[in-house]
Amino acid sequence: MRSFLDDAARRLRANSGALSAMLVIAAMILLALIGPWLNPNHGETLDWLHVAMRPAAQGAHWFGTDRLGRDLYVRTLEGARVSLAVGLVASAVSLLVGIGYGAVAGYLGGRTDHVMMRIIEILSGLPLVFFVIFLTVIFGRSEYLLFLSIGAVGWLTMARIVRGQTLSIRQREYIEAAVASGASSRRIIVKHVIPNLIGPVVVYATLTVPQIIMFESFLSFLGLGIQEPHASLGTLIAEGAGEMEAAPWMLLIPGGFLALLLLCLNIFGDGLRDALDAKER
Amino acid sequence: MLRYFLTRLAGAVPTLFVIVTIAFFLIRAAPGGPFDQEQTLPPEILANLENAYGLDQPIWIQYARYLRAAAHGDFGPSFKYKDFSVTELIAQGFPVTFELGSLALALALLLGIPIGTFAALHQNGGADYAAMSLAVVGIAIPPFVVLPFLGLVFGIYLHWLPVAGWEPGSWRHLALPVAALMLPPLSVIARLVRASMIEVLKSPFIRTAVAKGLPLRSVIWRHALRPALLPVAGFIAPAVASIMTGSLVVESIAGLPGIGRYMVQGALNRDYTLVMGMVIIYSTILIAMGLLVDILYVWLDPRVRLEQ
Numbered sequence: 094m095r096s097f098l099d100d101a102a103r104r105l106r107a108n109s110g111a112l113s114a115m116l117v118i119a120a121m122i123l124l125a126l127i128g129p130w131l132n133p134n135h136g137e138t139l140d141w142l143h144v145a146m147r148p149a150a151q152g153a154h155w156f157g158t159d160r161l162g163r164d165l166y167v168r169t170l171e172g173a174r175v176s177l178a179v180g181l182v183a184s185a186v187s188l189l190v191g192i193g194y195g196a197v198a199g200y201l202g203g204r205t206d207h208v209m210m211r212i213i214e215i216l217s218g219l220p221l222v223f224f225v226i227f228l229t230v231i232f233g234r235s236e237y238l239l240f241l242s243i244g245a246v247g248w249l250t251m252a253r254i255v256r257g258q259t260l261s262i263r264q265r266e267y268i269e270a271a272v273a274s275g276a277s278s279r280r281i282i283v284k285h286v287i288p289n290l291i292g293p294v295v296v297y298a299t300l301t302v303p304q305i306i307m308f309e310s311f312l313s314f315l316g317l318g319i320q321e322p323h324a325s326l327g328t329l330i331a332e333g334a335g336e337m338e339a340a341p342w343m344l345l346i347p348g349g350f351l352a353l354l355l356l357c358l359n360i361f362g363d364g365l366r367d368a369l370d371a372k373e374r
Numbered sequence: 375m376l377r378y379f380l381t382r383l384a385g386a387v388p389t390l391f392v393i394v395t396i397a398f399f400l401i402r403a404a405p406g407g408p409f410d411q412e413q414t415l416p417p418e419i420l421a422n423l424e425n426a427y428g429l430d431q432p433i434w435i436q437y438a439r440y441l442r443a444a445a446h447g448d449f450g451p452s453f454k455y456k457d458f459s460v461t462e463l464i465a466q467g468f469p470v471t472f473e474l475g476s477l478a479l480a481l482a483l484l485l486g487i488p489i490g491t492f493a494a495l496h497q498n499g500g501a502d503y504a505a506m507s508l509a510v511v512g513i514a515i516p517p518f519v520v521l522p523f524l525g526l527v528f529g530i531y532l533h534w535l536p537v538a539g540w541e542p543g544s545w546r547h548l549a550l551p552v553a554a555l556m557l558p559p560l561s562v563i564a565r566l567v568r569a570s571m572i573e574v575l576k577s578p579f580i581r582t583a584v585a586k587g588l589p590l591r592s593v594i595w596r597h598a599l600r601p602a603l604l605p606v607a608g609f610i611a612p613a614v615a616s617i618m619t620g621s622l623v624v625e626s627i628a629g630l631p632g633i634g635r636y637m638v639q640g641a642l643n644r645d646y647t648l649v650m651g652m653v654i655i656y657s658t659i660l661i662a663m664g665l666l667v668d669i670l671y672v673w674l675d676p677r678v679r680l681e682q
Contacts, residue, residue: 215389222619223637223653227400230641307516314518314623315638327518334522334627338530338537344522352515359514 104368111364114357121354125173134164137322148342157342159332169347172324173354179240179325180306186244187305188298191251196286198252199259200278210256217249225308229317239318243308247301254297258290296366303358310351326351375672382668386661390654394444397653398437401646408453408644427453440647444654450647454639460651464633468655470540471625471632474548475617478555482613486560487606490567491594494602497572505564512561518623521554525627538629551628555620559613563606571602600674607670611663618656 105111132155139161148157148165156166198209225242232238262268263286271281306326312318313327321328326347333344409415409423424430428439443450449460493505528550529537540547574580575598583593625634633652640648 215392222615222622223397223656224400226638226641227397227404231400231404303514311516311518311619311623315626316642317638330519330522334518334525337522337526341526341530344526348519348523352519355514355516356511359510363510 101368105364108364108368111361111368114360114364117353117357118361121173121350121357122177125170125177128170129167132164132167134167137163139163147340156346157340159343160336165343165346168324169326169329169350172326172329172347173350175319175323175325176306176309176327176351179243179309180302182240183244183247183305183309184298184301186241187247187251187301188294190244191248192255192287192290192294194248195252195255196259196282196290199256200263200282200286202260202263206256213249213252225312226317229312236319239309239312243305243312247305251294251297251301254293255290258293259286262286262289292369296362296369299358299362299365303355303362306351306358307355379665379669382665386665389661390657393657394441394650394654397650398440401641401644401649402433404641404644406644408646410644427451440650444650449651449654452648453645454643454648455645460647463636463648464651464655467631467633467636470630471621471634474551474555474625474630474632475614475621477548477552478617479559479613481552482556482560482563483606485556486563487567487603490564491571491599491602493564493568494571494575502568506568509561509564512557517554517557517620518627520557521550521624521627524550524554538627540630547628547630551624551630555617555624558616558620559609562609562613566605566609567602570605571598574598574602604671604674607667607674610667610670611660614663615660618659
């Protein structure tokens with residue numbers, strides 16, 4: 094007899110689009126990690142002999158340089174590192190908050206659940222982007238707090254999904270058995286409820302990462318995220334958009350990298366969801 | 375119906391109040407103030423300025439004053455744009471932002487619904503795959519990447535449309551920003567309609583309609599479309615929020631004189647009144663959208679019973 098996970102894995106393997114997306118993501122992460130070392134240039138060194146140069150082998154500027162003569166190949170990959178790191182860390186934050194909140198609300202139920210869900214309802218009615226803008230203004234230039242403030246707004250949907258799952262898990266026999274054997278609510282949530290949430294949580298988390306990367310780029314584009322001389326893909330795109338008439342590669346290279354990354358993450362996330370949720374087909 | 379609407383309207387007031395309160399204290403918590411400059415002002419002048427704007431009062435008095443003025447429709451003077459009140463600034467820019475946003479939303483609905491329906495009718499066919507692949511692209515790639523790309527292709531290489539700038543009443547200046555802004559909601563709407571249309575087409579009342587011998591066109595128009603649009607109604611409020619967020623960057627890339635820039639600039643300049651004015655405007659729109667959606671639900675699905 095095949096298990097549920099075997100079935101899901103088989104469906105995922107049959108989905109060639111999702112598989113190729115996964116390979117592309119792996120390649121892009123690898124490139125972001127080791128790529129900068131393959132080039133003699135540094136991301137923050139100014140090469141005054143080659144300012145705003147189009148992609149060429151000269152000076153090993155494979156993707157050209159920006160206005161200040163900084164190498165775009167290295168800067169794009171280092172920016173991608175930052176974007177990926179923010180995406181992962183902020184997703185992890187929103188994941189932890191969302192799982193904790195949702196599992197507690199769903200397991201305790203009753204009035205607690207009602208109040209907790211009401212809070213989520215109110216929060217998701219707010220224009221959250223404003224509050225992130227405020228938070229970034231308050232926290233100023235700290236990149237770690239940027240991670241936190243992005244993650245802090247990303248957990249609402251996760252909490253809803255987790256609560257819904259928890260409501261159904263609560264009815265299972267093993268929970269009843271745990272209650273009967275005298276386990277505390279806290280222990281049941283941590284030991285029995287959360288481990289059984291993994292499926293939907295993984296799916297939603299893979300779809301959260303691109304959203305958060307997109308959001309970080311958006312903030313950096315507005316000048317509220319990563320600050321000079323550091324770069325993320327968002328700041329590079331903002332710079333490139335200002336120069337696109339004279340130097341289109343300054344837009345196309347970071348923009349293309351971000352677009353491809355987000356596209357593959359979305360395709361992979363969709364494929365994973367379809368594989369785990371047979372009803373969707 | 376009217377009674378329900380009025381109770382919801384009354385419920386919106388405390389929501390707005392909570393938003394305004396959080397925003398007021400958050401922006402005040404940010405380090406720095408509206409009169410920070412390269413050169414520090416002499417203390418006497420700073421004191422005079424703070425006195426003139428009421429910033430020397432305790433914060434809760436400022437808060438009470440602001441609430442009272444805002445309730446009367448007076449958003450106060452801008453701190454950075456001297457000689458302008460926040461109301462004037464918003465009144466100047468809002469028509470542009472509104473035109474941009476409402477066009478993007480309208481086109482997203484007008485294109486997304488037929489595309490989704492078409493894809494559902496050709497489920498797992500070539501057209502379906504093509505439409506859904508495009509939808510993934512539309513969802514994945516944000517407007518601030520799409521718009522410069524469009525500008526590069528249609529503005530700089532093909533010379534069809536202006537890359538940036540604004541002339542009142544000129545559709546050519548709006549074409550690219552609207553296109554970039556509508557793409558994400560359009561893609562989501564097409565996906566939602568496809569999924570719900572596939573479900574609806576399986577239901578018994580559709581089978582009955584087909585069995586009666588109705589042509590497919592009228593089955594879709596008269597029977598399937600309305601229930602299939604339910605998830606779209608639920609998506610309208612998030613769509614408006616995403617268009618608002620997108621317009622912050624789209625306006626700045628395309629050089630449109632809307633109000634999008636005031637949000638970020640206002641926050642960076644600590645232009646307290648301007649930021650608060652923006653928060654109030656945007657929240658009011660979002661809350662109004664929520665109300666509209668509730669009414670749409672009742673129209674789309676008569677089974678929905680309004681509580682209270």
